[in-house]
Amino acid sequence: MSTTESHVHGIGQSIKRKEDDRFIRGKGTYVDDISLPGMLHMAILRSPLAHAKLVSIDTTAAAALDGVVAVITGADLAAHNLAWMPTLSGDTQAVFVTDKVRFQGQEVAAVVAESAYVAYDALDLIEVEYDPLDVIVDPRKALEAGAPLIRDEKEDQTDNRCYHWESGDKGATDAAFAKAAVVVSLDTHYPRCHPAPLETCGIVADVNPATGKATLHLTSQAPHAHRTLFAIVAGLPEQNIQIKTPDIGGGFGNKVPIYPGYVAATAASLLIGRPVKWIESRSENLISTGFARDFHMSGDLALDNDGKMLALRVKLVSDNGAFFADAQPTKFRAGLFHIVTGSYDMPVAHIEADGAYTNKAPGGVAYRCSFRVTEASYLIERLVQNAAYELGTDPAALRFKNFIKPEQFPYKSATGFEYDSGDYPRALELALEQLGYNQLRQEQKKLREEGKLLGIGIASFTEVVGAGKSKEYDIAGLKMFDSAELRVHPTGKAILKIGVQTQGQGHETTFAQIVASELGIPSEDVVVQYGDTDNVPYGLGTYASRSTPVAGAATAVIARKLREKGRTLAAHLLEVSEEDLEWETDHFSVKGAPDKKVSIQDVAFAAYTNMPDGMEPGLEGVHYYDPPNMTYPFGSYLVAVEVDEGTGEWKVRRMVAVDDCGVRINPMIVEGQIHGGLTEGYAIAAMQLIDFDEEGNCIGGNFTDYLIPTAWETPHFETHETVTPSPHHPIGAKGVGESATVGSPAAYVNAVVDAVRHLGVTNIDMPVTSAKVWQAIQDAKT
Amino acid sequence: MFPSRFDYSAPDSLDEALATLGQRADETKVLAGGQSLIPLLKLRFAAPATLVDINRIPGLDVLEESNGHLRIGTLARHNQLAADSLVGRRYPTIASAAPQIADPLVRNLGTIGGSLAHGDPAGDWGSVMLALNAEVVVRGPTGERRIPIDDFLVDIFTTSLNEDEIVTEVLVPQPEGSFGGAYLKLERKVGDFATVGVAVHLELDGDTIARAGLGLTAVGSRNIKPTNAENALGGNKCSDELFAEAARLAAEAADPVSDVRGPATYKRAVVEAYVKRGLAEARDQARARAGRT
Amino acid sequence: MDINVTVNSKPTSADVEPRRLLVHWLRDDLRLTATHVGCDTTSCGACTVLVDGTPIKSCTLLAVQANGREVTTVEGLATNGQLHPIQAAFKEEHGLQCGFCTPGMMMVTAALLEKNEDPSEEDIRWAISGNICRCTGYQNIVKSVELAAGQIKAERADATTA
């Protein structure tokens, strides 16, 4: 496969994005831009308390307000059997509260009105009486005996445990620790944060009373899965549900789950017979929809005297909130956290995880992350740095010593992953060279003597993306394959329909490039469609960087299948046998006679006008791709920071990123994904936090508290690449949407800790605020 | 987010505005830049019956020196103060604070008068005006009052402005001798209110401090004027020890609470560090100015 | 209340409730949906438009306050179907991903380049610091603004020499 510049604008070329033409004109259509005739507006009343019995709701005044069409409570939903819905992790979640409130911001009632202004006026008129209950916000306390029971409605639930899960070999790990010369430990909390795409979630539900058809314009990263779940929740026939995703203003995992607002708006439209729009406010988005992370992790790393890693042991408690609604493969209750051995050749490992219900919003979404890989990567990269300090070696040297070597691939990890390909030393070497690591270490020493603080942090992460295979991976029972349908028209133009969903990643461009490379149709002649379940084949959606690894593969395979059919057509046109033909970029030619050729466009025309006898007409097909394995992108990130000892303020001086995501379909787009990911990594390390006080009040429920970095704080990134193709992926690509968010937080934190470790500081939990840095220095002094 | 209903008028004279305000002062709010008020309306934390928009009243955005003062019209926008060349030359504390307030878009609308009238202890202008010993000019049904800033700021979101009065101007004494000033603000990101802010103003006579002004942001229930620290500085010669002592006194005057931005001890430490740094910077500026003349 | 506003060079009259925010008037009444809403707290800048040439957050201005003024949105950037250099530059430099912040970013850029025809990276980062982007990490937005600045400058030079 060629990645050079070619007139078909295929793989490897940084062609400009097709989708931009509408966005730069302000002609994108996001869900809130949709306005249907007769459309009503819904607003949701949420609980101010985190744990409380619902005593009564009085909606009389609200219902009487001019312009109000309906007020919906939990009792109303219960009457239609819609008060509860299944989550993606096999739990149930209240749509609206019927018995008791389980987290602050939980949905209590909704108003449907002629305008959003009136809907909000009416919310003020609903009177709710609550009877407060004891609140639990710490998952470790939630798991203690005697803690107030949050899920008292579940029949066999007697405590707040939502799962227990183990991976690896406990016996072998304990034995390795018993023999270890050095054991390094780290207790850390990966704090709760939120993907917070700039567009919040929303729906325009349009249930046609005449036909019974439900058209749901929905901010969804997984339209087909949502259709199936809607069919199950609402009891609607699946063929009558059409999910249409408009342009989506970012997802990052936030738009994977189904939310109560979607269900309520659909129910409202069904009951009222008019379209109903519900657009979440920012605070609703932050306090009630899918949060991410919130893992309390204790890691122990065993090494011998030479710094060779012997074993890894992790105990973790996850805070799952009031409902277990993680969007992750069924079999793996802590996601893919067991990739925690990272980039290192770790003989044995054992992980023990307990999930806890607390009085917090549910979620646990894969926020720019492949199901908890981010937490895993953070823990191991922090541990490795502390191990280097403990051993008195350089953190880079310790990594080189323990990396899985290039010749060890495919590599079977202690917890059962089969890493497909990698060259970890090369990526770190390149990053060190680009940063000028050795000089910087010297400068660090010199500055320290002058009382100035400079720190260098490294993270050499390995990610795992592109779930399934379907034998192992499913979400809510739906196997994790994906699909592509390619229709080549007689004039040689094509439509590609894919089961994954774009939220800004540029699928309209990159997927056309795959077709261009595989089938020779210029990418500008390929229209990519997605996000309309009536129109595109079934797929599991876009999250966990699975679009390119799975749907990208499906696209390549179907294009190849059509090309093979094209070979038969070409042979027919050129009156030679198929074996005599060669494929080159966009045409078949006769071996040894390159002038005797037919273009893919000629072939396409023949498929409809001049096929050989007995051949099925047309040049169309669909392929469902079930990946043989996942892909393992990796890279090394280096961060240099300056820290102000007097105030704890820190600033990134340099950020060097080397990413290896296999073959890059569109390098420009890949780099854009990396910039975005590095920024979110910085944001998580520095400021993003959803916190709670003892009463369960959410702190971080708005952009004034949930801090998103601006261009001013965000570092300038220096990006570089190595390319190690995936051996099992049809085009060797690995997926890149998340690597940078997975890998970079540890690099930033390692850098800050590195700047102050000589003062005695060994850990600062994220977000690393200036106050925490200052406090850590004070604590170390005393 | 959707405000609840209110009436609205946009008079083009101050008298008319005062008259409308006077009708139901307890339920009426003056609308200036709207960058504090409208967010409150949207969240329905405030629901006045009437808004009086003063943006169409001519003359409320003056910015000039006269009678020993810099006259700043109440409608002077943060960005106007950040960009003004007179301010840049002669009022370094103002020039340094203005671009650190909120974000570039909010600064295009937010006004100095609205900011002071809002009485937010995390607001930056209060501290700057305390350091500069400014006065607030207000007009009410019975005429005009000049209120020293230290009396104007009372408590959290509380000022000595009466409900039926409108702020018209802020008067800043013109600096004398060689002077320097700075505003140091610790914020978590652009657009964030201060974790701690410190306003510093120095006037030097040779190397002796003729006048020192300080103001502290977000470390009490209103902006704080650490008078002990100012007094310790006044009449003394600049030295690192003196600045350290003043910084210690200023930290003592601060009365912060622990919150998401950090523990109280931390905020005190930042006050101390920033006062020291701010004084050094103001001194250097003053010396440079003295050198030039 | 009756208002008269020039929206993208077009005189526009309407009767609006005083409480109606400018952004809702533009989006829901005039159906100019390029201007977005991304937050509740005047924090994100997705709603940025120009009022008399000055960029402001249209979620924090009442429609009635715009009475008698000139409002420009992204829909008013292109002239006669011809992309504005800023629009072209955002596409060229991959200054957008999901596109939700993009209209706001382009409007602040327009105002910046009116005042500063040759901004440094620092100038640009400062000017766009009232606008949040969750996708791009800002770096390519900065590049887009630089490219647009160069383009506009070149066009002006052409215009003066011609």
Ligand SMILES: Cc1cc2nc3c(=O)[nH]c(=O)nc-3n(C[C@H](O)[C@H](O)[C@H](O)COP(=O)(O)OP(=O)(O)OC[C@H]3O[C@@H](n4cnc5c(N)ncnc54)[C@H](O)[C@@H]3O)c2cc1C
């Ligand atoms: C995102 C964001 C970040 C911000 N960050 C900061 C910051 O870092 N530092 C900071 O200091 N501020 C900050 N602010 C607040 C901003 O500076 C406001 O502009 C300012 O506080 C209020 O000024 P205004 O003109 O907008 O007043 P308005 O919002 O119009 O009014 C505020 C209050 O003052 C009253 N008022 C206004 N003018 C008068 C008058 N002339 N006479 C009597 N009463 C009057 C109003 O009735 C109202 O009660 C921020 C605001 C936002 C939205």
Ligand code: FES
């Ligand atoms: S919508 Fe976020 S600032 Fe206006």
Ligand code: FES
């Ligand atoms: S491009 Fe998505 S928010 Fe900026």
